Amino acid sequence: MKKYDVIIIGGGILGCFAARNLAKYDLKAAVLEANNDVCTGISRGNTSIIYPGYDTKPGTLKTKLCVRGCLEFENLCRELDVRFEKRGSIMVAFGERSEGVLRKKLAQGVENRVPDLKLLSKEEVLTLCPDITDKVTMGLYCGNTGTVLPWELGIAAFENAQKNGVEFVFNEKVVSIRKGENYIIETERNTYSARGIVNCAGLRADEVREMLFEPHVRIVPTKGDYFVFDTGVSLRGNHIIFCEPEAKGKGLTLVPTVTGNLLAGPAEIPSEGKYDTGTTQEGIDFLLRNLKEKFPTLDTAHIIRSFSTLRPNPYYVNKNNDNSYVLNERSISNFTVTRDEEGFLSFIGIKTPGLTCCDGLGKLAADAMAEFLGAEINHNFDPVRKKTVRTDGLPFEERAELVQNSPAYGKIVCRCRGISEGEIIDAVRAGAKTLDGVKRRTEATSGRCQGSFCTERIMEIIANELCIPVSEVLKDSIGSKVLEGLL
Numbered sequence: 001m002k003k004y005d006v007i008i009i010g011g012g013i014l015g016c017f018a019a020r021n022l023a024k025y026d027l028k029a030a031v032l033e034a035n036n037d038v039c040t041g042i043s044r045g046n047t048s049i050i051y052p053g054y055d056t057k058p059g060t061l062k063t064k065l066c067v068r069g070c071l072e073f074e075n076l077c078r079e080l081d082v083r084f085e086k087r088g089s090i091m092v093a094f095g096e097r098s099e100g101v102l103r104k105k106l107a108q109g110v111e112n113r114v115p116d117l118k119l120l121s122k123e124e125v126l127t128l129c130p131d132i133t134d135k136v137t138m139g140l141y142c143g144n145t146g147t148v149l150p151w152e153l154g155i156a157a158f159e160n161a162q163k164n165g166v167e168f169v170f171n172e173k174v175v176s177i178r179k180g181e182n183y184i185i186e187t188e189r190n191t192y193s194a195r196g197i198v199n200c201a202g203l204r205a206d207e208v209r210e211m212l213f214e215p216h217v218r219i220v221p222t223k224g225d226y227f228v229f230d231t232g233v234s235l236r237g238n239h240i241i242f243c244e245p246e247a248k249g250k251g252l253t254l255v256p257t258v259t260g261n262l263l264a265g266p267a268e269i270p271s272e273g274k275y276d277t278g279t280t281q282e283g284i285d286f287l288l289r290n291l292k293e294k295f296p297t298l299d300t301a302h303i304i305r306s307f308s309t310l311r312p313n314p315y316y317v318n319k320n321n322d323n324s325y326v327l328n329e330r331s332i333s334n335f336t337v338t339r340d341e342e343g344f345l346s347f348i349g350i351k352t353p354g355l356t357c358c359d360g361l362g363k364l365a366a367d368a369m370a371e372f373l374g375a376e377i378n379h380n381f382d383p384v385r386k387k388t389v390r391t392d393g394l395p396f397e398e399r400a401e402l403v404q405n406s407p408a409y410g411k412i413v414c415r416c417r418g419i420s421e422g423e424i425i426d427a428v429r430a431g432a433k434t435l436d437g438v439k440r441r442t443e444a445t446s447g448r449c450q451g452s453f454c455t456e457r458i459m460e461i462i463a464n465e466l467c468i469p470v471s472e473v474l475k476d477s478i479g480s481k482v483l484e485g486l487l
């Protein structure tokens with residue numbers, strides 16, 4: 001049996017940041033992840049926004065972590081060598097009802113001490129964002145709103161935690177937990193013992209918690225569909241735009257991401273369960289209709305990808321008279337963090353702004369475990385992580401020198417993004433095992449052709465590096481084979 005002080009279940013953004021924060025203490029810790037890489041769950045597909053904190057209820061943990069997280073994000077990204085753009089945002093209204101919402105959010109933001117927040121007239125909105133329809137009536141500006149690539153951040157935290165001694169075990173799905181002197185954790189392949197558990201299992205955090213405790217909160221997912229535009233399509237002004245719907249309905253968000261792609265979404269659609277990740281016609285129609293109405297100059301012919309992600313909505317569970325469980329009112333105003341025993345902490349159904357609060361939540365978990373276990377500070381912790389080489393954008397002389405020393409950096413594999421063979425090899429050596437693992441680390445296959453020209457070559461490089469047949473190379477999660485055999 002493998003013994004640890006703390007085991008983290010789940011390697012999404014929360015698991016990676018819990019791991020990085022635990023590494024600041026003198027503790028033996030491991031992350032058990034069911035999938036083959038970090039950030040393959042909710043953390044790989046979200047709106048990528050670092051929220052300033054005017055949207056959340058005053059006085060809650062969510063607000064405290066969000067406001068602080070946003071203010072500290074630039075420093076965090078500098079430490080981890082991750083791209084972060086503080087774009088500023090405008091929440092736009094289209095009539096009386098939504099203007100009322102904006103005024104309330106301004107008051108809430110002031111109460112939450114969010115800086116650089118002000119109402120804009122119709123004319124001011126149109127000056128800052130000329131691509132929005134002139135039906136707009138008012139705006140709420142916030143200078144602190146930013147954007148980051150969620151998986152780039154998660155991967156950076158993973159690499160930094162690993163460098164500081166936290167072990168990550170992949171393809172290691174936890175199937176049962178029992179309590180003896182310590183917690184005994186069974187996976188499909190191994191048995192582990194730990195004095196403390198941090199449950200970061202995302203959509204499955206309710207199921208993991210219920211391996212040991214009575215139901216308390218159950219996750220009932222809904223879906224969010226998104227569009228990605230080709231680089232070259234942008235909003236003048238480059239702000240993040242939130243549309244507050246006038247009639248009862250859903251809003252639309254537009255994000256100029258750090259990769260230069262415009263992201264639009266999400267459409268909120270019912271889901272058929274925790275595996276239902278396909279896009280829907282309803283979601284696509286909603287997005288197209290809203291884009292045309294609100295941003296008439298945006299050319300939807302330049303959409304290069306659509307995807308869907310699941311929202312882990314937490315519903316409280318009550319016992320009926322007949323002892324059956326019923327779900328009641330959905331929890332939206334705060335995060336659901338449960339501590340059923342001192343050594344067992346769960347993050348259940350952490351939705352927006354979980355990305356903004358990833359470091360704050362990770363710190364909360366690590367501090368709780370360290371206090372419980374009486375752990376000392378790890379004075380050898382090194383917070384700095386450096387990303388691997390990116391040839392695109394390097395000055396010509398530096399690039400020439402790099403290619404001279406390592407010719408693989410001169411062989412361009414992904415032509416849309418300008419990614420070389422050397423960068424793909426670096427990504428595999430840093431932990432990528434699949435096509436999407438390479439994509440999340442290098443952006444290869446994420447350009448206009450979406451991998452039509454380079455997928456085959458990248459599969460060969462992965463196969464060569466991992467010493468496996470090309471037919472075994474996966475698109476992403478376990479079972480996502482690209483080839484069904486070779487001719």
Ligand SMILES: Cc1cc2nc3c(=O)[nH]c(=O)nc-3n(C[C@H](O)[C@H](O)[C@H](O)COP(=O)(O)OP(=O)(O)OC[C@H]3O[C@@H](n4cnc5c(N)ncnc54)[C@H](O)[C@@H]3O)c2cc1C
Binds near residue numbers: 011172205309355
């Ligand atoms: C549609 C949408 C948009 C969002 N947009 C934003 C935004 O713009 N800004 C923001 O701040 N926040 C945003 N969020 C919130 C943010 O994305 C989430 O809070 C965050 O990604 C949750 O991460 P996680 O680590 O809890 O979950 P996940 O990333 O899903 O990770 C959970 C991991 O646990 C693993 N796992 C599950 N069961 C087991 C098991 N039994 N054993 C081992 N491993 C297991 C899974 O494989 C998975 O890798 C958004 C969320 C959604 C749904």
